Amino acid sequence: MTRPASRIELCREACEVIASATARHLPRETGGILLGYGEDAHIVVTHALVVDGPGASTHRYVRDDVQANALLAAFLAPRADDDPTGYVGEWHSHPAPSGPSPTDVAAMRATARQHEVPLALLVHAPGAQQSFFGLITRCQRTGRVTSKPAPVLMPPSRSEALGPPPDGAIRCDGPV
Template sequence: MTRPATRIELRQEAYEVIASGTAQHLPRETGGILLGYGEDAHIVVTHALVVDGPGASTHRYVRDDVRANVLLAAFLAQRADDDPTGYVGEWHSHPAPSGPSPTDVAAMQATAREYDGPLALLVHAPGAQQPFFGLITRRQRMGRVASKAVTVLPPLSRSEALGPLPDGAVRRDGPG
């Protein structure tokens, strides 16, 4: 028996697509598909696709399922046969800093009833102290579905953090 997924690891390429898609659609919500694979006790998200949602507003996003299926099929057709990357869940943005709504959880649970394995939901709320909220949903025995809030690990920074500047490196009164 495998352990249930306990976290979502977000890789750089997926992060950039989600952050860019969110910024381009503000103040409306947007979203799409998460692609990746399961590793040990977590889901690794390597790619994200933006799927427009007709009628998206500041508090609602419903993806276009037909468009989502076309984009997913095109993505998967480009992968090698032995590539483990596949559908692992959904993402969408919240312009206000909030996590998954009851509607979001119910939608993921409905999807999980038809899917074998854990599914991730990422909610990107760029104004929040922690900009990603994660949820993993999985079908269990007897058709029950369980959802659990999980930690989202953002990608590692591409550059090292700068330390303090040396004394005298910057004048307080501006350039001189």
């Protein structure tokens, strides 16, 4: 029996935090941690926290671990005991349109060794045709770590798609 392909579902709030932080920090990389829950073989990302990356450049982001742990603790503290939301991975931006680098994959593999559940990596590259690249990394029972690209399901648009103009509509292409 084959296992269904894993995917990362990105909820609206998390998507907006990532896109906004990326835009504010361009042309430097930025990033943070992902919060959400696992659902079967999938990871649902409900929230994203922005974590400072001292020394971030156009090709490098290393998050501040002390700040990340403080932000995570503050986020989780008021939540109910039965709330499944928890740490599910990392995110960062790439100003150039590219997915996870070998360094990104190696870092996620090292992080996965410390967790029993699959972890997601989201790379946001706003100039790319596909602006989010996903990777799911998991540590097997044998201790072997696997990393596989995963499709990222984006939240639905806030506005409905425009249909054809009504009969009699006039196109206004004049100067403003």
